[in-house]
Amino acid sequence: MDLFCRDSTICLLNERVLSLLVSDIAQLVSARVEGNASVAIVSVAKLEEGESGSLGFLSNPKYESWVYQTQCSAILVPESFQPSQAVSAVLLRHSNPYFAFCQVLTEYFNPIQHPIGVSSNADIAPDVQILDDVYIGSGCTIGSGVVLAKGVKIYPGVYVGEGASIGADTVLFPNVTLYPFTQLGKRVTVHAGSVIGSDGFGFAMEGGRYHKIPQVGIVVVEDDVEIGANCTIDRATMGRTLIEMGSKLDNSVQIGHNVVIGKHTVIAAQAGIAGSTKIGEYSVLGGQSGVSGHLVVPAQTQLGGQAGLTRNLEKTGMKLSGTPALPVQEYLRSSIAISQLTDLQKQVRTLQKEVQKLKENTPSNDGD
Numbered sequence: 001m002d003l004f005c006r007d008s009t010i011c012l013l014n015e016r017v018l019s020l021l022v023s024d025i026a027q028l029v030s031a032r033v034e035g036n037a038s039v040a041i042v043s044v045a046k047l048e049e050g051e052s053g054s055l056g057f058l059s060n061p062k063y064e065s066w067v068y069q070t071q072c073s074a075i076l077v078p079e080s081f082q083p084s085q086a087v088s089a090v091l092l093r094h095s096n097p098y099f100a101f102c103q104v105l106t107e108y109f110n111p112i113q114h115p116i117g118v119s120s121n122a123d124i125a126p127d128v129q130i131l132d133d134v135y136i137g138s139g140c141t142i143g144s145g146v147v148l149a150k151g152v153k154i155y156p157g158v159y160v161g162e163g164a165s166i167g168a169d170t171v172l173f174p175n176v177t178l179y180p181f182t183q184l185g186k187r188v189t190v191h192a193g194s195v196i197g198s199d200g201f202g203f204a205m206e207g208g209r210y211h212k213i214p215q216v217g218i219v220v221v222e223d224d225v226e227i228g229a230n231c232t233i234d235r236a237t238m239g240r241t242l243i244e245m246g247s248k249l250d251n252s253v254q255i256g257h258n259v260v261i262g263k264h265t266v267i268a269a270q271a272g273i274a275g276s277t278k279i280g281e282y283s284v285l286g287g288q289s290g291v292s293g294h295l296v297v298p299a300q301t302q303l304g305g306q307a308g309l310t311r312n313l314e315k316t317g318m319k320l321s322g323t324p325a326l327p328v329q330e331y332l333r334s335s336i337a338i339s340q341l342t343d344l345q346k347q348v349r350t351l352q353k354e355v356q357k358l359k360e361n362t363p364s365n366d367g368d
Helices: 022-029 061-068 097-109 328-339 341-361
Strands: 032-034 054-057 074-078 090-094 195-198 203-206 209-212 218-221 232-234 240-243 319-321
Touching: 022 032, 022 074, 022 090, 022 097, 054 097, 074 097, 090 097, 195 218, 218 232, 232 240, 319 328, 328 341
Parallel strands: 054 074, 074 090, 195 232, 218 240
Antiparallel strands: 032 090, 203 209
């Protein structure tokens, strides 16, 4: 099969391209079709970069103008979408078109097709338990007592320490390191270069120098968690560091020892969380944000990019920005005030000079 696609599109990588129709997509995502359901789809694209045979989507209203200009053959749109002009593409109405588009990508356009089999160049302890459909690539080291569930994929260069367990359909991309006794749940994805279970940052001062505190706990990562490239998750001093189900970590995120990340929390790149802090479920931490240690952060907290949280929060659903982090409206007022300081300083200096002149020109009452 020889297909040409522009860089902005993703083409099918298998023979289903010859039979994929709008009707197939509608059935997969439970969308309602307006137009010709027999139109063939061979690629996906942004609306502004689409071409004949491609599927696009509209979820942000600010891109609506492209619906009327796009060359896409079909578009996933919200159920409530009401076109203000003629649309040449077939419309697939869905309550969440972005999610539906993701389903289509996963089913038909995912470029990663995981292999199956065990490389002869892998170093695997004799008592490792390996179930069906597992892949272990070249140069991997799998320690004693490790359990690999069905469908686990371990790419070249991965180290899995003794006693670790990896749940079904979990994927470890190249050069991931799992320290001993780390526990990963089902359908976990760990991207290249991440380290899970390294020692927490614990030292005691005595005699004028630091003494290392042994980190004897573990890391537990629950089902459906995704961990980006070059993340580090420290093992607990005692007990466990816990990443609860459904949470997503971007690249280069640091999680300290004994931290608990609540379920379905999203943490953007270069964020860091110090030890023993608990982040509530469904929270969002922006890029380069930081959270001090031993804090309790309630559910649904939103921390803006580069924000620094240094205190406990009492209410759920707070939105904060700045360092130290403040509620967004308070932070914005503070930012405006700071931006006006230079002018205020000039005004104060002018007033000081005027007051001084008044003093100089006022007759003295001494000696009356």
